[in-house]
Amino acid sequence: MNDPLVVVILSTAVIAGTPLLFAALGEILAERSGVLNLGVEGMMLVGAVSGYIATLLTGNHWAGVLAALAAGGMMGMIHAFISVSLRGNQVVSGLALTIFGTGLSAFLGKSYIGQPVPDVFKPVTVPLFSQIPYLGKIFFEHDALVYLSYIFVIVIWVLVFKTRWGLNLRAVGENPAAADSMGIPVYLTRYISVVSGGMLAGLGGAYLSLAYAPTWLENMTAGRGWIAVALVIFAVWHPWKALVGSYIFGGVDALGFHIQAMGEKALFLKDVSPFFLQMLPYILTIIVLILVTSETKKRRVGTPAALGLPYDREER
Amino acid sequence: MYKKVLALITVLLLAVTVLAGCGGGEDKAATGQQGEDKSQGEKTKVAFIYVGPAGDAGWSYAHDQGRKYLEENVPGIEVTPPLESVPENADAEQVLENLVQNGNKIIFATSYGYMDSVEKVAAKHPDVVFLHCSGYKVAENVGTYFGRIYQPRYLSGIVAGKTTKSNIIGYVAAHPIPEVVRGINAFTLGVRSVNPEATVKVVWTKTWYDPAKEKDAAKSLLTQGADVIAQHQDTPGPMQAAEEAGKFGISYNSDMREFAPNAVLTGPVWNWGPYYAKTVQAVLDGTWKSEQYWGPMGDGIVDLAPYGDMVSDEIKALVDAKKQEIVNGTWDVFTGPIKDNTGQERVAAGEKPTDKELLEMLWFVEGVDGTIPQE
CATH class of the missing domain: 3.40.50.2300 (Response regulator)
Incomplete structure (x- = not known):
């Protein structure tokens, strides 16, 4: 490998960040509509196992992607039903879904463990773009799902910030009562965003089982769903910042490993503990959390004011 | 109000489903006992x-x-x-x-x-x-x-030492505890017994179980020129990294050839x-x-996984000879002289460390390129 080490590390960061990015984008959608989804980890696991099984049965990884989307969407539907229609506690429902998803994915995947994925997502070089020095190698020599994540970032950004539907979505997350009186269908909007959020989480899981470390192992997400939840705060509910955040969160591990592998060659960096590096994104998240707690800042960065609050038309 | 109750019930139902799933084993255990009382006392x-x-x-x-x-x-x-x-x-x-x-x-x-x-x-x-x-x-x-998993680890080191061309072998280590350190040392001694030029580069992941992360750790070693990757974690992530890079791997725990058929040479396994x-x-x-x-x-409680097709008969013969010595008890992995990686002699010529010393081992042998982080 003749590429500068920085390029290699950043290229790894993009791959490591992609499952986080999918899940975080989904969580942004849900939270923008005012629904906190702590079931991301469970949704990712169910997505990972469904994608894996579907690919195994059909021999086509795109069938796996569809299955993961469907499975994640189903999980999202359960969450939406409990937290929107029944106005249940979003935290409890989310936690229950994570536990449920962990068990369900283990149950579904039991008989398939150890089988290699027949049709893995392989890196596809994007012509032209990959010719860009350094950036080409970092961003355009990956598999199709990574490119799909770029598209999703743009689409969701346009959707949330540049369309009427996005305006409605944010209104629902900000003040559902006001949105309701304006004739915006609050429940429908929340359903759509929570279900599509679940689909994206499922896709994030499938990225792990079909592209990143292609196989099914129980609990293979290893806490990435929770990282995604933290990431959304870090990204202050913004798709572009989620993209940057995912690569930072995903990249610190890669950076830590490279520093260790370089040994003496890493110069002053060799004294930096890899465990300190792994901690860094969370420290940043806490700092962001502190920064955005003041009311005025909240309004400016776009923390959904009605986040976590069930909406009841009769109680408004 | 009744909707809140409904929500609570739904959540409870979900929880019960989950608990039922987890507790399945015990249910069956209970059924088994009834069966026992009746017929198979x-x-x-x-x-x-x-x-x-x-x-x-x-x-x-x-x-x-x-x-x-x-x-x-x-x-x-x-x-x-x-x-x-x-x-x-x-x-x-x-x-x-x-x-x-x-x-x-x-x-x-x-x-x-x-x-x-x-x-x-x-x-x-x-x-x-x-x-x-x-x-x-x-x-x-x-x-x-x-x-004594360190015994097959030593043998897998022989295979790795004979296979490497770059003389850099990567080791994806789990947590910095004596069990892992002992494994790295045994492996390195095996490598150096057939290839004194080779070094073993260590990267710690501080995980037992995160396939994606462990794969990235292996990638960083491959970037640094390693052409054989060994591992201590429970997932085939590092083997997949070796496979993708067209390099080789020494697996662990179980036969991992299915995950990386062109990479896995062999690996220590539990039996x-x-x-x-x-x-x-x-x-x-x-x-x-x-x-x-x-x-x-x-x-037979520990052994080597079946060899990959690329392992030559010459290497297999080398391993078999050493294995025979270990099985006969005429020689063991940590028989001196052994120096640590700062050049200090740790085990004198002809001596063997006690089991207690082995169980508390927290230093690297000569040939290991890495440090043991403080936990």
């Missing part, structure tokens, strides 16, 4: 608890293979469905207590962290035999067991089955005595 019940899912393709999977072997090879027993992902805290005590209440007479606790729970529960039930994997606390009715069968039989016969068992390769 004399069958001895044997139980297992695992720290991870039996489907992790690693540590708990290997124990589960052992459990199946036991079930097939020892008549007159009833093996309770294993309890998976039992946390290594006070919950384990409750789980063990339940197993005793359900009539289990022999209980295998297959992870280090169950040590204190086993000690407590065993003290209350002297008629039940407990076997605790990888711990050191024994009692009249508690034995410990483990395998608990014969030990489980032997021990349970001894308890049935009344000949079992509490002991601290650290099984050598000669007992």
